[in-house]
Amino acid sequence: xxxxxxxxxxxxxxxxxxxxxxxxxxxxxxxxxxxxxxxxxxxxxxxxxxxxxxxxxxxxxxxxxxxxxxxxxxxxxxxxxxxxxxxxxxxxxxxxxxxxxxxxxxxxxxxxxxxxxxxxxxxxxxxxxxxxxxxxxxxxxxxxxxxxxxxxxxxxxxxxxxxxxxxxxxxxxxxxxxxxxxxxxxxxxxxxxxxxxxxxxxxxxxxxxxxxxxxxxxxxxxxxxxxxxxxxxx
Amino acid sequence: xxxxxxxxxxxxxxxxxxxxxxxxxxxxxxxxxxxxxxxxxxxxxxxxxxxxxxxxxxxxxxxxxxxxxxxxxxxxxxxxxxxxxxxxxxxxxxxxxxxxxxxxxxxxxxxxxxxxxxxxxxxxxxxxxxxxxxxxxxxxxxxxxxxxxxxxxxxxxxxxxxxxxxxxxxxxxxxxxxxxxxxxxxxxxxxxxxxxxxxxxxxxxxxxxxxxxxxxxxxxxxxxxxxxxxxxxxxxxxxxxxxxxxxxxxxxxxxxxxxxxxxxxxxxxxxxxxxxxxxxxxxxxxxxxxxxxxxxxxxxxxxxxxxxxxxxxxxxxxxxxxxxxxxxxxxxxxxxxxxxxxxxxxxxxxxxxxxxxxxxxxxxxxxxxxxxxxxxxxxxxxxxxxxxxxxxxxxxxxxxxxxxxxxxxxxxxxxx
Numbered sequence: 001x002x003x004x005x006x007x008x009x010x011x012x013x014x015x016x017x018x019x020x021x022x023x024x025x026x027x028x029x030x031x032x033x034x035x036x037x038x039x040x041x042x043x044x045x046x047x048x049x050x051x052x053x054x055x056x057x058x059x060x061x062x063x064x065x066x067x068x069x070x071x072x073x074x075x076x077x078x079x080x081x082x083x084x085x086x087x088x089x090x091x092x093x094x095x096x097x098x099x100x101x102x103x104x105x106x107x108x109x110x111x112x113x114x115x116x117x118x119x120x121x122x123x124x125x126x127x128x129x130x131x132x133x134x135x136x137x138x139x140x141x142x143x144x145x146x147x148x149x150x151x152x153x154x155x156x157x158x159x160x161x162x163x164x165x166x167x168x169x170x171x172x173x174x175x176x177x178x179x180x181x182x183x184x185x186x187x188x189x190x191x192x193x194x195x196x197x198x199x200x201x202x203x204x205x206x207x208x209x210x211x212x213x214x215x216x217x218x219x220x221x222x223x224x225x226x227x228x229x230x231x232x233x234x
Numbered sequence: 235x236x237x238x239x240x241x242x243x244x245x246x247x248x249x250x251x252x253x254x255x256x257x258x259x260x261x262x263x264x265x266x267x268x269x270x271x272x273x274x275x276x277x278x279x280x281x282x283x284x285x286x287x288x289x290x291x292x293x294x295x296x297x298x299x300x301x302x303x304x305x306x307x308x309x310x311x312x313x314x315x316x317x318x319x320x321x322x323x324x325x326x327x328x329x330x331x332x333x334x335x336x337x338x339x340x341x342x343x344x345x346x347x348x349x350x351x352x353x354x355x356x357x358x359x360x361x362x363x364x365x366x367x368x369x370x371x372x373x374x375x376x377x378x379x380x381x382x383x384x385x386x387x388x389x390x391x392x393x394x395x396x397x398x399x400x401x402x403x404x405x406x407x408x409x410x411x412x413x414x415x416x417x418x419x420x421x422x423x424x425x426x427x428x429x430x431x432x433x434x435x436x437x438x439x440x441x442x443x444x445x446x447x448x449x450x451x452x453x454x455x456x457x458x459x460x461x462x463x464x465x466x467x468x469x470x471x472x473x474x475x476x477x478x479x480x481x482x483x484x485x486x487x488x489x490x491x492x493x494x495x496x497x498x499x500x501x502x503x504x505x506x507x508x509x510x511x512x513x514x515x516x517x518x519x520x521x522x523x524x525x526x527x528x529x530x531x532x533x534x535x536x537x538x539x540x541x542x543x544x545x546x547x548x549x550x551x552x553x554x555x556x557x558x559x560x561x562x563x564x565x566x567x568x569x570x571x572x573x574x575x576x577x578x579x580x581x582x583x584x585x586x587x588x589x590x591x592x593x594x595x596x597x598x599x600x601x602x603x604x605x606x607x608x609x610x611x612x613x614x615x616x617x618x619x620x621x622x623x624x625x626x627x628x629x630x631x632x633x634x635x636x637x638x639x640x641x642x643x644x645x646x647x648x649x650x
Binding site for chain 2: 054089091096108112113
C-alpha cells in the first residue's frame, strides 16, 4: 500500500474572473522509504503539489490518501493534526522562530501535540544530536550559520518521526558547499528509512533522488526512477 | 477547539516570551490600560473615603437627633412652588414651642450662623483668627451635639436671658488667639464687639478636613439676635429623649410645629424634619451619582487603552504572519493560535491592571498625604480594576487573535 496516493487531483485558483488550473489530473503514488524529487520551472504547479502533499491545502477535485487516510475531505484542525504527526517541513528560508533557541524551535511541533515538557526536551535533544548540533542547543537562529539553521529546521521536521520529510528548495538559500552538506544529510536520513520528497528546480539536487517527478503546466510530464548506477552516470 | 492543559500552559509561556521580546512596545501598550485602571482605583478610593467620612460625620451628630429646617437638604430651590417659596423661616419661636410642648424631646438647639463679608474678624491683642464661624445658640447646644469642654463653662440660661457678651471658643481658634496663654476671662473682639471668653471646646476629631466646630465662636442666641437682628432664619436640632421614643418624638415635633406655624389640616408640612438616616440616604444618593460619573469617565480611559491594545495586537499579527504560518504548518491548530494571541493581549492588559492598581493606590495616598483628603482603598475596587483590565484584554484581543487563527499557512509560505 502506497504512503501517498493521489487520484486525479485538480487545484483551481480564481484570479479575478479567470480560473487558473494550477494542477490538472495529477495521479501519483509514492511508497514508504522513497526519495523523490519534484522538479519543474516556476509556475509549473510544483509548489501547489507540495502544499497538497503537505496537507497545507486541500484539492478542488480528486482524492488524496496519506497513510491510507483520506486527506482531501479533512477540516482545518484535522489537517493541522496530520501536518503535526505525519509531515516534517523543511523550507527554503528555514522559517525558524527568530527569538527562540534551537532547542525551543525543535520542541515546537511537540508542543502542539501536547507532549509533556520532559519528553519534549529529550526528543528535541535527540533530533538535534542527529543533525550534529548538540553544542548549539541554546543558540538563537541569528547566532547560527545558514547551514546550521537549515539543520535546526531539519531537526524540527524530524522530531515527531513523521512519515514524510517534505523539503521545499532546501538549499535555495545556501552556498554550494553547505548545500552539499545538507544533501548528504538527506541521503543519510533516507538510508535510515525516511521517506523524503524534495521540491527543487536544481538538477544537482534532483540527481540525488531515486525518482524524479517532472511537472509542467500543472501536469506530471515525466516520472523517472533512477537506479543506483544511473545516478552515478548522472 | 479543545486544548490539553499542556497546550494551554505552553500557549501562555509562548505569549509571555513574545511580550518579553518586545519590551518597549509592550510597555507603551500597557500604559493606556495602566492609566485607565489607575484612575479607577484612585478615584474610587477617594470617593469611597469621602463617602465614609461623610457618614462618620453624620454619625457623630448623634442618632437621636432631628434636623428641622425650612426646606429639605436635597430640595432644588429653583423649582419651588409659590406656596413653598413663601414658607415662613424657622425661628426661635419654633424652638420654644418644641421645648414647651414635646415631652419626648429632651433638648433643642437653635443654631444661627453669621458670615461677615470677607470673613468674621476675631482678634485678641495683635493675633487674629483664621476667618472663624460665628454661631448663636442655646445652652442645650452642647448636650444636643454631644460636645465636651476642655476648660471653663458653656453658655447658661442666665447668659441667654441677659444677652451676655460672653463666648465659647473652638479648640483651634483658641490656640490661634491665645497660644500658651490661658484664654479664660480674657476679652476678645468679634467683628468689633467685645466678648469675654468663658470656655473652650475640646478638639473635635475631624474627618472632612477643616471642621467648623474647631474654628468657631459660640455666643448666646439672644446676644446674636441683638447684634444681627435681620439674621432671622436658623435651623434647629432637637434630641429625642431616648432611642425608643424617636417615632413619638418626631410626631410630637411635627404636631407642635404645625400648630405653631398655623398649617391647615389639609396642607402638607411647611418645614422639613430629617433624621440621621434621611441625611445618610441623601449623601449616599449623591455619592451614587459621583460613582456613576467616575465610571463613565474612567471607561473612556479604559476604552482608549483597549483600542491601543487592539491596534498593537493587529500590527503584531500582521508582522508575525510568517511566524503564525510556520506554527500552523508544523501543527498548530486554530485554537492554539487564538489562545496564544488572546493570552498575549490579556497578559498585557493584566500587567497594566496590576501596575495601574499600584499606581492608583500611590496617587490616592499622595492626595491623602498632600491635602488630607480622606481615603479608603477597597478590595472591591481593586478586584474590579483587575477584572476590568483582563476583560479589556479579552475584548480587544479577540479580533486580532481571530485574524491570526484564520491565517492560511500557505499565504506566507508561498511568497519569499
